[in-house]
Amino acid sequence: SQTIHQWPATLVQPVGSPLSLECTVEGTSNPNLYWYRQAAGRGLQLLFYSVGIGQISSEVPQNLSASRPQDRQFILSSKKLLLSDSGFYLCAWSGAFVGQFSYEQYFGPGTRLTVT
Amino acid sequence: DQQVKQNSPSLSVQEGRISILNCDYTNSMFDYFLWYKKYPAEGPTFLISISSIKDKNEDGRFTVFLNKSAKHLSLHIVPSQPGDSAVYFCAASETGNQFYFGTGTSLTVIP
Numbered sequence: 001s002q003t004i005h006q007w008p009a010t011l012v013q014p015v016g017s018p019l020s021l022e023c024t025v026e027g028t029s030n031p032n033l034y035w036y037r038q039a040a041g042r043g044l045q046l047l048f049y050s051v052g053i054g055q056i057s058s059e060v061p062q063n064l065s066a067s068r069p070q071d072r073q074f075i076l077s078s079k080k081l082l083l084s085d086s087g088f089y090l091c092a093w094s095g096a097f098v099g100q101f102s103y104e105q106y107f108g109p110g111t112r113l114t115v116t
Numbered sequence: 117d118q119q120v121k122q123n124s125p126s127l128s129v130q131e132g133r134i135s136i137l138n139c140d141y142t143n144s145m146f147d148y149f150l151w152y153k154k155y156p157a158e159g160p161t162f163l164i165s166i167s168s169i170k171d172k173n174e175d176g177r178f179t180v181f182l183n184k185s186a187k188h189l190s191l192h193i194v195p196s197q198p199g200d201s202a203v204y205f206c207a208a209s210e211t212g213n214q215f216y217f218g219t220g221t222s223l224t225v226i227p
Binding site for chain 1: 122150152157158159160161162165205207214215216217218219220
């Protein structure tokens with residue numbers, strides 16, 4: 001069965017510090033991978049998605065970046081965190097969309113990031 | 117620009133009654149829709165989906181209705197149970213690779 005891991009679960013970082021959140025998926029190959037952010041009182045905002053190694057699409061201009069160094073590894077980074085980067089970060093995966101068949105997204109447990 | 121909207125941030129329903137959660141979208145090219153349930157400090161879990169070739173999909177107590185002309189979908193939960201209390205997100209996609217989520221509706225089922 002497929003599982004998705006995210007770490008750390010919680011993180012408190014000062015403004016201006018770097019960030020690295022990691023997500024890995026087990027039990028599937030060539031998944032689509034996603035990073036979302038849920039800010040306080042708001043919905044899920046798609047930040048990045050990837051359909052393959054090295055292929056990253058950015059949805060929202062920001063000081064965050066994403067990388068996919070391996071098929072089942074997705075990393076969210078920042079060189080300098082802002083206060084507005086605080087939120088709940090979620091990684092998700094889905095199977096490839098083929099014709100009329102598509103697959104739901106499966107989410108990881110999330111990382112609560114507080115920028116102080 | 118919010119392409120998927122859930123205009124009711126919260127909803128309270130008596131146990132055993134029907135819960136109806138609504139979702140509107142603006143992009144007529146969206147052709148696949150999902151509902152997710154989320155508890156605090158956890159990732160969302162998939163509930164039910166519907167493609168644009170259907171107007172209804174049912175799974176146990178959960179039914180999703182799609183009205184393409186109105187760009188509207190709804191999730192019906194019958195009968196509602198206290199364990200259904202959570203935040204519900206609808207999501208829509210045009211390509212199947214990229215999904216846009218609504219802002220969520222917090223459902224409280226009162227015992």
